[in-house]
Amino acid sequence: METWKSVTARFGGGFQCRYEPSPMPWLRSVSKSSEATIVHLTMYGQPWREAIEEIPSDKPAIVVVGGTKVPSETFHISHFNVSVGNQPHSEVAALAVFLESWIGPVPNSSKFAGGQIEVVPSPRGKVVINHEEE
Amino acid sequence: METWKSVTARFGGGFQCRYEPSPMPWLRSVSKSSEATIVHLTMYGQPWREAIEEIPSDKPAIVVVGGTKVPSETFHISHFNVSVGNQPHSEVAALAVFLESWIGPVPNSSKFAGGQIEVVPSPRGKVVINHEEE
Numbered sequence A, B: 001m002e003t004w005k006s007v008t009a010r011f012g013g014g015f016q017c018r019y020e021p022s023p024m025p026w027l028r029s030v031s032k033s034s035e036a037t038i039v040h041l042t043m044y045g046q047p048w049r050e051a052i053e054e055i056p057s058d059k060p061a062i063v064v065v066g067g068t069k070v071p072s073e074t075f076h077i078s079h080f081n082v083s084v085g086n087q088p089h090s091e092v093a094a095l096a097v098f099l100e101s102w103i104g105p106v107p108n109s110s111k112f113a114g115g116q117i118e119v120v121p122s123p124r125g126k127v128v129i130n131h132e133e134e
Helices: A002-011 A023-033 A048-052 A091-103 B002-011 B023-033 B048-052 B091-103
Strands: A037-047 A061-064 A080-083 A117-119 A128-130 B037-047 B061-064 B080-083 B117-119 B128-130
Touching: A002 A117, A023 A037, A023 A061, A037 A048, A037 A091, A048 A080, A048 A091, A061 A091, A091 B091, B002 B117, B023 B037, B023 B061, B037 B048, B037 B091, B048 B080, B048 B091, B061 B091
Parallel strands: A037 A061, A037 A080, B037 B061, B037 B080
Antiparallel strands: A117 A128, B117 B128
16 A cells, blocks of 8 residues: 555655555445445456446446455345356456456546656657656 | 466457567567557557557457566567556556457457356346356
8 A cells, every 4th residue: 555655655646545445345334335346356257348338427436355354245236247258267367357347438627736757659769757856 | 477377368359469478579670561450559659549549450459468577679660659648647547448449348249258157247245156066
């Protein structure tokens, strides 16, 4: 979580993180209230391109990852069990492909603001703007 | 590499892996010969949606990842320096989003064959075909 804060300070964005000591009671309560959509990423789930059409875009989503460490109850209390391919793969990779597909392209205007450092896309070498030195 | 072999045996597919003790001489030689396209994934590169249009699809690609551990020479000998977002991120996530965007949807007919286990997509629970027991 320290790394998270340090990267956010340097590169910008409004990211927050916290440790949830009792994830299952919290998920159960969200599952009942439907205040957010619980999306469980698992290689056993329905194909992501199919599922994404049905996931509401007008409320927050909780994405659960963790593979074999996720209690089996999660399959039942999640609103969607979604697979990014039905073979073993990185959870981080699944999260990335899911979010990219669900959220789609991020317009330039909404890139993370407020960082000390800004990387300028370049076909060769590193081009960086240091906002601290300005 | 043992895990790689074990997962391939259980879930199928024609994956191969090997350790390359001298990656830079190998990359330099490929860079000159142009027998494959070298794609270096780096948050400093050109945006991936733009780059993907230009990457040849008729020859193999070598995708280089590794962030700060990649020697700076890689920026010069790669055919493409490609960014999946210009903020710090998981290399695995970048690789997943890049491959998903470059290769596109995999048709059902070409899913990995030859595994002992086959997962059937399902909105609830785990549905698995065990080809060893058949």
